[in-house]
Amino acid sequence: MSQPTAARDGLSVGEAAREAGVSIDTLRYYEREHLLRTERTPSGHRRYSPGDLEWIAVLTCLRETGMPIRRMREFATLVGEDDDATIGARIDLLAEHREDVLRRIRELEANLAHVEGKIAYYRGRSAG
Amino acid sequence: MSQPTAARDGLSVGEAAREAGVSIDTLRYYEREHLLRTERTPSGHRRYSPGDLEWIAVLTCLRETGMPIRRMREFATLVGEDDDATIGARIDLLAEHREDVLRRIRELEANLAHVEGKIAYYRGRSAG
DNA sequence: CGTTGACCTGGACCGCGCTCCAGGTCCTAC
DNA sequence: GTAGGACCTGGAGCGCGGTCCAGGTCAACG
Numbered sequence A, B: 001m002s003q004p005t006a007a008r009d010g011l012s013v014g015e016a017a018r019e020a021g022v023s024i025d026t027l028r029y030y031e032r033e034h035l036l037r038t039e040r041t042p043s044g045h046r047r048y049s050p051g052d053l054e055w056i057a058v059l060t061c062l063r064e065t066g067m068p069i070r071r072m073r074e075f076a077t078l079v080g081e082d083d084d085a086t087i088g089a090r091i092d093l094l095a096e097h098r099e100d101v102l103r104r105i106r107e108l109e110a111n112l113a114h115v116e117g118k119i120a121y122y123r124g125r126s127a128g
Numbered sequence C: 001c002g003t004t005g006a007c008c009t010g011g012a013c014c015g016c017g018c019t020c021c022a023g024g025t026c027c028t029a030c
Numbered sequence D: 001g002t003a004g005g006a007c008c009t010g011g012a013g014c015g016c017g018g019t020c021c022a023g024g025t026c027a028a029c030g
Helices: A013-020 A024-032 A050-064 A069-081 A084-127 B013-020 B024-032 B050-064 B069-081 B084-127
Strands: none
Touching: A013 A024, A013 A050, A024 A050, A050 A069, A050 B084, A069 A084, A084 B050, A084 B084, B013 B024, B013 B050, B024 B050, B050 B069, B069 B084
16 A cells, blocks of 8 residues: 555556546547557556656646647557657647647737726726 | 618618628527517517617627626626616626636636647747 | 445437428519 | 419437446555
8 A cells, every 4th residue: 555556567457546536438439549559567457657657747738728639649640550650640630739829819909908897897887 | 672661760681680790590599598689560570660670789799799698697687677777787797707807818828828839839949 | 354435338428509300481573 | 273482390410528347457565
């Protein structure tokens, strides 16, 4: 209990989930969706390396910016090919995503202004 | 055909949908969800007034900023009560939503920086 | 050795926000 | 009067991104 699993190299799925701030089911789901591959212990338990955790952080970042799983799979495939010839494609994909995110931020800001206008309107109305 | 429906007062659901930039099904769905009430012609067809269109624009703005339907229903209920005593509650709801949106914008911006970092990394790798 | 808890799999299920469909009505134009 | 198109209803279906469950295995502890 003092050093629960530090000696094994790699974290269990439960530990990795806690570290990464996602659910165990999400990690397994990502694997089914081919966003992630993991080593297994001889008995079939998943083991997560520090590199895996970094990759999960990348996935989480893409998800939080609204990238669909389908698109994340494309990216994961490019990265998984581990071929420098795919680097251009990776940049293109990320750059396109960047534009999407910027567009969405601008949309949010525009709509936010309307919400604020509405708030101001109600404040005026309640003040009489 | 030259003045299709301008003489009737109020737009048909198809016309309103086109004006508002949403689908006919969405308008009917919003009505089922009690976000919207509409007048009906004697034969039961929906009629949308300019005020209805303004309200639809508000709903669309809230949706585009990610407000769940459930919450929109709360707001619609407050507005529908048409009682100045609910104005404080409307302000509170919108102000809370405003905070949510601001939070999400900040999150997006933070994650965007990571995406940009990744792009820069790949650019370096492909140049180097 | 038995118990306990974390893990495995395949597959069903969920909440969300629509979207589509069948079967019917209604209105206009020819 | 009949053809066409827009409308009505209730309810099923969909894509997404997980989430949950049953039934079984594995690992560490006492």
